[in-house]
Amino acid sequence: MRPVLIALPVLALAFLAGGLALTRPVTVPDTALAGLTGDAIAGEAVFWAAGCASCHAAEGATGAARLVLAGGQRFASEFGTFIAPNISMHPEQGIGAWSFADFVTAVQEGTSPEGRHYYPAFPYGAYRLAARQDLADLWAFWQTLPSADTPSAPHEIGFPFSIRRAVGAWNLLNLHDDFVVTGELTEAETRGRYLAEALAHCAECHTPRDALGGLDRRAWMAGAPNPSGSGTIPALTPDRLTWSEAEIAAYLNDGFTPDFDSAGGHMVSVIRNIAMLGDEDRLAIAAYLKALPPAGD
Amino acid sequence: MMFRTSLLTLAAIAAAGTTLAQDLPAPVQARQGQFQIMALNIGVVANMARGNTEYDAASAQAAADNLVAISMLDQSFHWPEGTDNMALEGTRALPAIWENLPDVVEKWGAFGAAAQGLAAVAGGGLEGMQAALGPVGGSCGACHDAYRAPE
Incomplete structure (x- = not known):
């Protein structure tokens, strides 16, 4: 559907919901976070699982450069080009002056200070499922990260998508407080679901979107067009991704497919993150993928 | 190494608009075969690294040496202009390759360096081989990250 056609219902919803004050940005108060103490060492694992560096470090960064969250990577979409902001510890250009509540508000509600x-484009819709303790740990780890003084570039988004209030309407339609995959899950599948749905936000690329850019939860991980180029992002459902759990876990560690082809595109960066986790977490993700409902035809 | 892109133009073949691998221009088939040979040899080493097969010093060394040998093949004739994924079906080579040739050449060189690092230790024990395989995979990924389209 053309963006202009998409814009009409977006705007209609924005005005309708705006009248009801439902599109107001939500914030998390300090009091909701009382009693949480972060552990920076535990937070490092959350950092890699959540994939922060994939978008906010420099394109193609490896090693210690993945901890420099200066922003600048460009993400094309049918709504315009989003440019990852500086989220380093710099007090002015980054988020170094934020409180923990500011951080949680950003990450789980998609609201700035x-x-x-x-x-x-910022996957707060996934992160809102993250455990607050994990966010406390992550924020503690964040305090150890370097500062970068690169100013954030503005997104290249045209009217009407430049009306930020319309995002409030989008949030009403698309934010969920429950996991997509439900039912009886093993311990490993449950851990994998948390990693995949709440932190690693796999669905952002592997699930198709509706006309308004919301994830189609009925076609969860069923594959999708590549938003920033040619080709498609593959399906991860067990009827399509037929690798064994061990093969999936190994791929997420060394980047080789069962045929020893190597990962490509943005997945290279994702594997750089997931390779930092323990084997049991990679096996948990694999177990979760095997528990997905089939994509069907 | 040089990509002598002006030597061959394949517009006519490209225009044929083919989808079958056997119909792809010979240079595309050649480079795809090259990557298959790379994958086969990486598989020998990576299967040992993953614990799928038992470590065998002679096989690991032979596979690593093959990777070094491939890294030394001059690539000039594999990559004529007009063989990107916009011009042809059946290749995932992005047009960005031809827009950033010096960077592509550097990344190919990084693969060579990583392969040599692997060959230096592959026959000397499992742990050293495992450690040296990481940079090889990294060099594959670095190029694919920038220059290969998803399937």
Whole structure:
């Protein structure tokens, strides 16, 4: 569907919901976070699982450069080009001056400290399922990260998507407080679901989107067009991804497919993150993928 | 190494608009075969690294040496202009390759360096081989990250 056609219902919803004050950005108060103490060492694992560096470090960064969250990577979409902001510890250009509540508000509600909506290119829709203790640990780890003084570049988003209030309407439609995969899950599948749905946000690329850019939860991980180029992002459902759990876990560690082809595109960066986790977490993700409902035809 | 892109133009073949691998231009088939040979040899080493097969010093060394040998093949004739994934079906080579040839050449060189690092230790024990395989995989990924389209 053309963006202009998409825009009409977006705007209609924005005005309708705006009247009901439902599109107001949500914030998390300090009091909701009382009693949480972060552990930076535990937070490092959350950092890699959540994939922060894949978008906010420099394109193609490896090693210690993946801890420099200066932003600048460009993400094309049919709504315009989003440019990852500086989220390093720099007090002015980055987020070094934020409180923990500011951080949780950004990560789980998609609201900036100034009370504006972030665009959902930032996967707060996944992160809102993260455990608050994990976020406390992550924020503790964040304090150890370097500062970068690169200013954030503005997104290249045209009217009407430049109306940030419309994101509030989008949030009403697309934010969920429950996991997609439900039912009886083993311990490993449950851990894998948490890693995949709440932190690693696999679905952002592997699940198709509706006309408004929301994830189609009925076609969860069923594969999708590549938003920033040619080709498609493959399905991860067990009827399509037929690798064994051990093969999936190994791929997420060394980047080789069962045929010893190597990962490509943004997945290279994802594997750089997931390779930092323990074997049991990679096996948990594999177990979760095998528990997905089939994509069907 | 040089990509002598002006030597061959394949517009006519490209225009044929083929989808079957056997119909792809010979240089595309050649480079795809090259990557298959690479994958086969990486598989020998990586299967040992993953614990799928038992470590065998002679096989590991032979596979690593093959990777070094491939890294030394001059690539000039594998990559004529007009063989990107916009011009042809059946290749995932992005047009960005031809827009950033010096960087592509550098990344191919990084594969060679990583392969040599692997060959230096592959026959000397499992742990050293495992450690040296990481940079090889990294060099594959670095190029694919930038220059290969998803399937």
